[in-house]
Amino acid sequence: MRNSHSKRLFEKTALAGLRPSQSDSNFAWKAACLALAAAILLGSALLSAQAQSPGAAGIAAPAWQVRSLDAPKWFEDMGPRSLVLDVAGRPHVAYGGDHLYYAWFDGALWQQAVVDASPGAGRFAALDLDAAAAPHFLYYDAVRHAVRHATRDGIGWRTETVQAGVTLDAPLGFALDAVGAPHAAYRDAATGAIIYAYPSGSTWVHETIGYATGGAVDLALDSSDTQHIVYGAGALFHVYPGQSDWVTQTVDAAGVMAGRSLALDSIGSPQIAYTGANAGGRAELRLARLTRAGWLVRTMRTSAIGPTTG
16 A cells, blocks of 8 residues: 555656656756655665564564665856955855755865755856855755845855745846844836845844846945946936935936846946847947946957847
8 A cells, every 4th residue: 555655656756757847957856756755765665574573572663764776956046246255356156946055165175065955946146255255155946935144153054035936037236334233125027016135133024126127136335335236128227325315317228138247446436237139139238337427338359140139
């Protein structure tokens, strides 16, 4: 009876793993489903064999034995904040998809750790280091539909939810201020809202600073910890706090596509690298720089192949 039930469970799980997904690149996820189903079937067979074999009175009932046959890493959608260098110039990288992973070079060898083992954690992972070189992560949990923050304390990895009930489909912005407090910016694909989030005590505060139909969001802090946020699809916008409300500037009014990366120069002035499309539909690499006269946009390179939308 147990074997019959396990067989049906195996077939159901296996078929679920073979259903078409959003992208053929999710083959690893399908393989993981099959591996889980095989492990369940193997555990059932072991339990059945133990239950049918004679045993002495008083021996505890047999327990399930589950073995992972094959569970390779699955990661995708790295953003512009996935890499950071420490004070010694050594690289630290955050990435994920099935879980949140962390890799860093200690000066001699590359080290690796699983920061959040929750299924579906780690998409669009962003990373920053505080003054004590402790890593902080901001990432999307696709199973819980939540933006999450993680860091390492004296005990181990600590995770918390920044905002639940949101959907992300593009990279997010993340930075630590001078005292090591995290600041986040991202777009909820369900509503189009551009959200700026920061901790206040034991909770997170969320402010809607604009709306967009798509595209990544990026964030940087200047030397005074003033927030600079860029977002938009079709047009590109730069947002920063004014005396009483957020100030929004139009950086580029047309042809802006999804990708962008924000950096601040030595005087705290923002510069943005992003993709756009010209009138012929060919992709362009553009650089925007804020000057005293306003935003100056230059086309750095045009794709030889087009039209394109990515």
